[in-house]
Structure formats: structure tokens, C-alpha cells
Amino acid sequence: MDNQNDKSGLAAVAAASDAVSKTDHAAALASATTAATADGVKQGSNAAHSRIKAILGSEQAKGRDGLTSHLAFDTEMTVEQALAVLDKSPKAEAPKTGSRLDAIVPQPKVEASDKSKLAPADVLAAAMDRQIARQFPGYKAA
Helix, strand or coil, X not given: CHHHHHHHHHHXXXXXXXXXXXXXXXXHHHHHHHHHHHHHHHHHHXXXXXXXXXXXXXHHHCCCHHHHHHHHHHXXXXXXXXXXXXXXXXXXXXXXXXXXXXXXXXXXXXXXXXXXXXXXXXXXXXHHHXXXXXXXXXXXXX
């Protein structure tokens, strides 16, 4: 009896396979593949956007713009891994005010003297004389 059920089951499969043409089968398979691919692309895109948004919008991203962008766009790290790296990284220093010249040339100090007797040009000249004398010990002001 089991042998007869096996035969009838095979007969049913054979009858069903004859009912669908190879062309219809290929079209159905292509349609299902296209739909599955589109769904996978959408899910992957949503996951990537969520990951990037989580990294860029994190508290750890503040003050670390360059590294944050690199981790979000140029790596495949998880959000947790990227935030751990950002946590261990120093924040960028605020730009210093003044020019590069200010950083390498000492600023003259004008001492508090009786300024009412000296013209601003005289105060500046005295400060410059002191700076030159520090650089060139043999210098004598004129």
C-alpha cells in the first residue's frame, strides 16, 4: 500500500510539472528573483543609512569630524565598534587665534610707566629696543 502511495505521489508531481511550461517557470523564477533582489537592496540601503546616521549623530562624533566621517563612510565597522574608536580618540583642538607669526615671534611687553609723558611711538620704540637687545646682546639703542 505504501508503494502505491509513492506512485500516486510521483504521478501527482509529474502531472503538476507538465501543467507549467518551462517558459512560464522561467518567467515566474525571474519575477521572484527580481522582487527578492529589490527587497534585499532596500533592506541593505536602510541598514547602511541607519548605521551612518547613528555614527554621525553620536555624542562621540562631536569634535572628531574627520575620523567620524572616515568610520561612517570608509569602513564596515558596526556602530558599536565605531563609537568605541571615537571614545578612545582625542577631540580636535580649537583653532588658535592670531597669526602664525604671533606664534613664533614673542610679543613685546610694554611696561606700565607714566604713559602720559610718552607718545605711543616712543613706547613702541622702547619695546622694540628691548626685543632687539635680547636677540643681540651688543645692541645699543640710538
